Amino acid sequence: MVHVSVKKLGVSFGHLKVLRDLDLDVQEGEFIVLLGPSGCGKSTLLNAIAGLLDIDAGQVWIAGKNVTWKEPAERGIGMVFQSYALYPRMTAERNLTFGLRVARVPKDEIARRVERAATLLQIKPLLQRRPAELSGGQRQRVAIGRALVRDVEVFLFDEPLSNLDAKLRTELRVELKKLHMQLGSTMIYVTHDQIEALTLADRVAVMNGGVIQQLASPKELYQRPVNRFVAGFVGSPAMNFISGKLEASNGAPAIVCGDGVRIDLAGYAFAGRPDGGRPAVLGVRPEQIHLVPELPETTSLPLKLTVIEPMGADSLLWGEIGKETVSIRANSDETHAIGESVNAYFQPKRASLFDAESGVRL
Amino acid sequence: MSAVALNPAEAVEPSGPKPRRRFAPATIMVYGVLIVAAVYYLIPLYVMVMTSLKGLEEVRLGNIFAPPLEVTLQPWVKAWTSACTGLYCEGLQVGFWKSVRITVPSVIVSIAVGSVNGYALANWRFKGSEFFFTILLVGSFIPYQVLLFPLVLMTSAIGIYSTIWAVIVVHTIFGMPVLTLLFRNYFASLPIELFKAARVDGAGFWGIFFRIMLPMSLPIFTVAIILQVTGIWNDYLFGLVFAGQPNYPMTVQLNNIVNSIQGVREYNVNMAATLLTGLVPLTIYFVSGRLFVRGIAAGAVKG
């Protein structure tokens, strides 16, 4: 059942059109992540859903009601901000209860909700402390608690983990996932960190330039990115891109790159018929390349190794084909030398092919 | 959506921007209060200008809020050239140049000292520097009446009492806390790498100051200049006590012109004189706007 819905949303700041004609449907209980680089419009979209921004066109629907003109407090949402936005001069407990008291919620109801939130987030011993006396992770938990006590069905997160150090980020990420599993509420989460997106989300909306590039499950995004931007944004280390021209002589598709090297593409699932002569870009992930043909249906391309980066469990090998660089993730046990010529084997069915100009998947 | 009478069941489906009432009560109140306050603030200026453009008869008989029936610049001329300040009747122009003679060197010296102090404290901390700075700041709270006579004694001892030099020294002394603070904070906010790189290059204290710090400090110098020019030009007491009778600044002359009880009170001339005295800082203010705000925010310590 659709829980949150955005229809033909348009938002502009002055003359700058940040969002245009945007549609998004979020299912009930879903954890959806808005992912993208700075300036892509993800925070704008979130704030528009929250009602904190004035929109130029379109509608916002939450739980079956048109809330386009409603104040944030009337939309049935709770929100968690990047810098926690806790009221600095109040104790954690007052931070949780202030909004409720303004809304004249009865005292015992307030106590019940605080109890529930505090237990769930393990912040009970912190309730009498002020934000300045709490660590970053604790503050964020109180901020989440403030959204929780509102007893709402939709939670909005605006890059909540970006202000924390790496270790804390990982810890809280896990907690957020657990929280979602326990509560089952609809959550809309904004981040620029693709690892957060892949680990937390049921579905991810990758955004760029105010447009949703792809809305799909993390797995789908990873395996079948719909255009070059998504392919390059998702996955770390980033996908390799090799440009060349398509060749489709008698049903054996291939791409000819750089110095005339021909890479066989049999097994790749084309969307339409491959047309020869079209400039295209081949995308292969470093972890999908092996230096020995161990998997079935592989094709290969020749590389000359230039740099070897040992990274502990794996090594990242960099090689050149023509003028382009390709990275390979190899096991640390293998030994290679710089200058060595190797064959990079990969399965075309796992690779991606994009039109060189439009970036669209072929 | 048609504008035909809507019955609730056919109300407009919310979409797009929320309709906003142009004149919501809250907005009216906000603008209302601000406009009333603005009028209250502008009235004195208005009165001054209006009165200064009226003939004396009109001033005496008329309403101070009414615009002049006959505009005349005669009060201005008189104020500038022939108003009586004590014994002499040569108008304010004398005082104007005296104020300039006091202000320009005072501003230069006080800012020079303050900026060097701030630079030294920010980049060249040495043992005891923070202690002196703290006392300096504490000292800025001391009512200057406490220091007035000792300063008179000191300036007499070195023979500059009742000269312009005494005023310059006094303004420098009292400007030191604020200016040092201002410059110190500014220099401390500059990236320290610049300073370190210059030292590695072999530059010394003064070299770094003149070649690196100064060129980067135009904004803060502007603020300091605005602050000092306004404060020193508007000063009354130090000019009165230290400058000596031949050197009285415009503010003192103004007070003499107005509050001297001899003869007929020419209000229009007095207002013109007042406006003339305030012209310099006001002009600076209107021209510099934002910078001025920053300057006085810093100068709030001066009180």
Next chain:
Amino acid sequence: MTDMAKPVAFEAVDVERPPLRIFRHAAAKIATTPMMLTVIFVFIGGTIWTMVYSLTASRVLPARDPFGKDFVGLVQYVRLFQSERWLISVKNLGIFGPLTLLFMFVVGFLLAVFMDQKIRFENTFRTIFLYPFALSFVITGLVWQWMLNPAFGLQKSVRDVGWTSFSFDWIANRQLVVYTLVIAAVWQGTGLVMALMLAGLRGIDDEIWRASRVDGIPRWKTYLYIVIPMLRPVVVTALVIVAAGIVRTYDLVVAMTGGGPGLSSQFPTLYVYEFMFVSNLSQGLAASTVMLITVAIIVVPWAFFEFGRRRTR
């Protein structure tokens, strides 16, 4: 020093001894001598001098033998507080100070809040509210003296319009003249307080506003319960600084009322000046010392609170 054979490479080098502590940063020390001289001689020295000589019987010139025959102990202070003129001065300051502070801060804060509402013409308004601060206190005093002059100022104008029984002759009224000074001082200084408060308000993180909006807290309550407590340090600092400045009010009084009518608008600063340079130096010094103590009472607790706290962090 051990008896190890020195490696050959080191013998040729002459290790430079670091200069004595006192010569380090010599240039900086020389450059800041004005500051150090000022601090020692003017601020510290001057204050001590004033306090010492306030315990003497100096008339027009400082007493020759302050620690000997001219020492009179606290006599000057006793005389001070028996002087009607001084007592009037203190009373006036006691009325003027708190009232001016109160109005400056309340009106200043309200204006700042209104200015914070994303209004148009903000720059124009701010320019208007702040220009009085660019004026000398002498000018302010003179202008308000004229405007409140019953014979031809506000009172006369309103009467001319038709309201003939209107009276506003406070400036000529011994009991009420202090309040006219309050009006003038508030006119001059409120703009500054407003500018400071506005800067403080603008510094509040936007996310706090958004959070309170999501929580459903109305704007005015957000100001009252969340924003104002956040501004407390700024407000307190501004209060202390303005209060310390109010004690020094001189130019304004001289220009506006001259201390009159009679003695009714006397102020401590005027008292100091009168006696210090005219008839009785020690009285003037005693009065200044009292002013100093007053300021210290305001500032020292605040300083300890502000800076003492920082050390415990």
